[in-house]
Amino acid sequence: MCFSYKPKFCSKKVIYTEMVIVLEIWVLISVLLYSLQTQVLVISQNLICDANDLTGLTGFMNGLESPIDGWLFTNSSSLESSSCCNWIGITCNISLGRIVRLELPNKRLSGNLSDSVSYLDHLRAFNLSNNFLKGPLPVSLFHLTYLEEVDLSSNEFDEVLPVTVNLPALQVLDVSDNNLRGSLQIGLCANSTRIRVLSFGGNYFTGSIPLQFEACNFLEHLSAASNYISGVIPDFLLTLPRLRELALENNEFTAFANRISNVSSGLVRLDVSSNRISGNLPDFFYMFPNIHYFSAHSNNLSGTIPPSLSNSQNISYLNLRNNSFDGSINLNCSMMVNLTSLNLGSNNFSGTLPANLATCRNLKAINVAKNNLIGQIPESFKNLQSLSYFSISNCSFSNLSTSLKILQHCPNLTVLVFTMNFYTERLPSDHSNLLFKSLKALVIANCRLTGSIPYWLNGLTQLQLLDLSWNDLTGMVPAYIGDFKFLFYLDLSSNSLSGEMPKSLTRLQSLISTDISLEEPSPDFSFFIWRNTSAGSGLQYNQIMSFPPKLDLSGNHLTGPIWPEFGNLKKLHSLYLGHNNLSGSIPSSLSGMRNIEILDFSYNSLTGTIPPTLVRLSFLSRFSVAYNNLTGIIPSGGQFWTFPNSSFEGNPGLCGVFFNNCEKNQLLKPQLPSEMNDEFPILRLLVIIGFGTGFLLAVLSLIVVPGIRGARKQNG
Known part of the structure; x- marks a missing residue:
C-alpha cells in the first residue's frame, strides 16, 4: 500500500494493486458466506429425526383418520433416514436436532389427538386449529416443559381439561370453539406464571x-365467552395488572363483585353482554382510565348510567341496549370526546333527546330505539358531521318534516330508521327540497303517514333499502324508483297505493346483475322491518346486508298485469304482490327469477293457468296464488310437491294431484307445441334421436342391405 505522506508521489500501479487486493478479499468473503449458507441449508434439509420425535409423530399420525400430505415414514429399521424436518408444518432447531414447532392449521385433519405427543418434549409451538379433531385432550400435552404456544381452537375436542398442568413456559393457550366441558382449569396460572393469552370461548364450561x-x-387477554359460567364476576379479574381485554359475554353471570378495589386497571375492552346481571351498573369506571370498549347489552341492569361512565374520556364504543335503564339520557359529551358508537336501544329511558349529544362530535352511530322518548330531534343534531347511523324507531317523536330538514345537514348519514314514530303526520311533499346525498337505507315504516310518495326521494341516488310500509300513503308508485341503481330492498306494503305497477321496477339493476356492497357503520345495531303477516309482527335484522333482496307491494290497491319482465330479476x-287488484295471467317468463324463494300473488283477480315453467324455480320455498280466478292443472314436480293446499285455495278452476280431483279430459288434454318446447326439452331431444335412428335404419335396410345381397349373388 502507499504510505507516502505525499499521495501525489504514489504511482498509479500501486493504487491499482490495492484495488485488486480489496476486490479479491470481497470475493473471498462472499464465497465463504455462500458456502456457509449452503452448508446450513444442506444440514437443515438432511437433518434426521430424533428417535423420540419420530415416535411422537408416528403416534400422532396413527391417531388421525387420514394421512398428512408430505409426511413420509420409512421402515422402522432405518429411523435415521427419515428427514422429518422437511415435512409440512414442522420446524426443527438445527443445533438441538429436535422438533420445536408443529403447526397444521386448516388441514381438514380428523381423528383423535394421541398421547404420544409427550415424545415431542422440545416442542415450543403446537397449532392444530380449524380442523375436525375430536375426543379428549391428552394429559401429556399439558406437561411439555418447553411449550409456549398452544392453539387447538375450532375443533371438536370434548370432555374436560386435564386436572394437573405443568407448562412452565406457556404464554398462549387457545381451546376456543370446541365441545369442552367441566370447570376452568384452576392451576394454569400457578404453574404457567408468564401466560399472556387464555381463550376458552365457545365451549360448555x-x-x-x-x-x-x-x-x-x-x-x-382472557376470553371465556359463550359458555355456561355463572356466579359473580370477581373484582380481582377486573384489576389484573396487565389485562387489556376481558370477554365474558354469553354466560350466566349474575352480578359484579360487591367489593370493588381502588386499584387502577389497564382494561381497554370489557364485554359482559348477554348474561343475567341485575341491579345497578357499578360506578367503577374511574378504575378503567384507558377503556375504549364497553358492552353490557342484554342483561337485567336497571337504574341510571353511572357518572364515571358518562364522563369517561377514552370510551369510544358504549352498548347498553336491551336492559331496563331508566331516567333521562345524561352523557357529558364535553368529556366523552372519543365516543363514536352509542347504543341505548330497548331500555326505559324517558324525556327528550339531549341537545348536548351533538357535542360528541365523533359520534358515527346512535341507537335510542324502543325507549319512552318524546319531543323532536334537536336542532343541534345538524352539527353531527360524522353521523352515519341513526335509529329512533319505536319511540314517540313528532314533527317528521323538521326532523328530516335537520338531519339532511349530516353529510355522512347512511342509515336512517324512523319506524313507529310521527303517527298520522304527513310525509313531506316535494316542496321540502330535502337532499340526502349519502343515504343508503331509509326506513319510515308503521307510522300511519298520509300523503303520497314524494319526488324528493328521487335525489337519494345511493339508496339501497327503502321501507315505507304500514302507512296510509296514496297515489301511484313513482316510476323513478326503477332508476335507483343500487336499490335491492323495496317495501311499500300495507298502504293505499293505486294504479299500475311501474314497469321500471323490472329494470332495477341491483336485482338483475349488480353485486351490492355496503359498509356497515355499526354491525350489531339492529332495527325492525315490518312484514305483512297475520300477526303484524316484525323481523329483526342486525345488518342491512342481511336483508334479502325483496320487492313487496302487497296490501295496496294496485291494478293491471304482472309484467313478464319481472323474470329478468335474477337476484x-x-x-x-298479494292483496291487490291485479289482473291478467301469470307470465311464464317468471321462471327466469332463478334465485326466487317467495312468490305471493294471493288475493288478486288473476286468470289463466299456473305456468308449468315455474317448476324450474329450484329455490322456491313459499308460493301462493290463493283466492284468484285461476284454472287448469297445478304443475307437478320441482318444489310444487312441497306446497300446501292453502297455496291454491280459492281458485275453483284449479285441480291437481293433492288438490281438487282433475277430470280425465283435463289430465289427457294435449299440450300445445309451445308448452312442449318450454317444458319438455329432454322429451323433444329423445323424439329427435328416435326419429334419426329410425331414419338411419330405414336407409340401411333399403340401400345397404340389398347391395350386400347383390354382391353375394354375383360372387356365388
Missing part, C-alpha cells in the same frame, strides 16, 4: 371463575 386466576399477573329472493 360451567362453574365460576377460579380464585387462582388472581395469580395471572402477566395475563393480557330477487322475494316478490310479494
Whole structure:
C-alpha cells in the first residue's frame, strides 16, 4: 500500500494493486458466506429425526383418520433416514436436532389427538386449529416443559381439561370453539406464571371463575365467552395488572363483585353482554382510565348510567341496549370526546333527546330505539358531521318534516330508521327540497303517514333499502324508483297505493346483475322491518346486508298485469304482490327469477293457468296464488310437491294431484307445441334421436342391405 505522506508521489500501479487486493478479499468473503449458507441449508434439509420425535409423530399420525400430505415414514429399521424436518408444518432447531414447532392449521385433519405427543418434549409451538379433531385432550400435552404456544381452537375436542398442568413456559393457550366441558382449569396460572393469552370461548364450561386466576399477573387477554359460567364476576379479574381485554359475554353471570378495589386497571375492552346481571351498573369506571370498549347489552341492569361512565374520556364504543335503564339520557359529551358508537336501544329511558349529544362530535352511530322518548330531534343534531347511523324507531317523536330538514345537514348519514314514530303526520311533499346525498337505507315504516310518495326521494341516488310500509300513503308508485341503481330492498306494503305497477321496477339493476356492497357503520345495531303477516309482527335484522333482496307491494290497491319482465330479476329472493287488484295471467317468463324463494300473488283477480315453467324455480320455498280466478292443472314436480293446499285455495278452476280431483279430459288434454318446447326439452331431444335412428335404419335396410345381397349373388 502507499504510505507516502505525499499521495501525489504514489504511482498509479500501486493504487491499482490495492484495488485488486480489496476486490479479491470481497470475493473471498462472499464465497465463504455462500458456502456457509449452503452448508446450513444442506444440514437443515438432511437433518434426521430424533428417535423420540419420530415416535411422537408416528403416534400422532396413527391417531388421525387420514394421512398428512408430505409426511413420509420409512421402515422402522432405518429411523435415521427419515428427514422429518422437511415435512409440512414442522420446524426443527438445527443445533438441538429436535422438533420445536408443529403447526397444521386448516388441514381438514380428523381423528383423535394421541398421547404420544409427550415424545415431542422440545416442542415450543403446537397449532392444530380449524380442523375436525375430536375426543379428549391428552394429559401429556399439558406437561411439555418447553411449550409456549398452544392453539387447538375450532375443533371438536370434548370432555374436560386435564386436572394437573405443568407448562412452565406457556404464554398462549387457545381451546376456543370446541365441545369442552367441566370447570376452568384452576392451576394454569400457578404453574404457567408468564401466560399472556387464555381463550376458552365457545365451549360448555360451567362453574365460576377460579380464585387462582388472581395469580395471572402477566395475563393480557382472557376470553371465556359463550359458555355456561355463572356466579359473580370477581373484582380481582377486573384489576389484573396487565389485562387489556376481558370477554365474558354469553354466560350466566349474575352480578359484579360487591367489593370493588381502588386499584387502577389497564382494561381497554370489557364485554359482559348477554348474561343475567341485575341491579345497578357499578360506578367503577374511574378504575378503567384507558377503556375504549364497553358492552353490557342484554342483561337485567336497571337504574341510571353511572357518572364515571358518562364522563369517561377514552370510551369510544358504549352498548347498553336491551336492559331496563331508566331516567333521562345524561352523557357529558364535553368529556366523552372519543365516543363514536352509542347504543341505548330497548331500555326505559324517558324525556327528550339531549341537545348536548351533538357535542360528541365523533359520534358515527346512535341507537335510542324502543325507549319512552318524546319531543323532536334537536336542532343541534345538524352539527353531527360524522353521523352515519341513526335509529329512533319505536319511540314517540313528532314533527317528521323538521326532523328530516335537520338531519339532511349530516353529510355522512347512511342509515336512517324512523319506524313507529310521527303517527298520522304527513310525509313531506316535494316542496321540502330535502337532499340526502349519502343515504343508503331509509326506513319510515308503521307510522300511519298520509300523503303520497314524494319526488324528493328521487335525489337519494345511493339508496339501497327503502321501507315505507304500514302507512296510509296514496297515489301511484313513482316510476323513478326503477332508476335507483343500487336499490335491492323495496317495501311499500300495507298502504293505499293505486294504479299500475311501474314497469321500471323490472329494470332495477341491483336485482338483475349488480353485486351490492355496503359498509356497515355499526354491525350489531339492529332495527325492525315490518312484514305483512297475520300477526303484524316484525323481523329483526342486525345488518342491512342481511336483508334479502325483496320487492313487496302487497296490501295496496294496485291494478293491471304482472309484467313478464319481472323474470329478468335474477337476484330477487322475494316478490310479494298479494292483496291487490291485479289482473291478467301469470307470465311464464317468471321462471327466469332463478334465485326466487317467495312468490305471493294471493288475493288478486288473476286468470289463466299456473305456468308449468315455474317448476324450474329450484329455490322456491313459499308460493301462493290463493283466492284468484285461476284454472287448469297445478304443475307437478320441482318444489310444487312441497306446497300446501292453502297455496291454491280459492281458485275453483284449479285441480291437481293433492288438490281438487282433475277430470280425465283435463289430465289427457294435449299440450300445445309451445308448452312442449318450454317444458319438455329432454322429451323433444329423445323424439329427435328416435326419429334419426329410425331414419338411419330405414336407409340401411333399403340401400345397404340389398347391395350386400347383390354382391353375394354375383360372387356365388
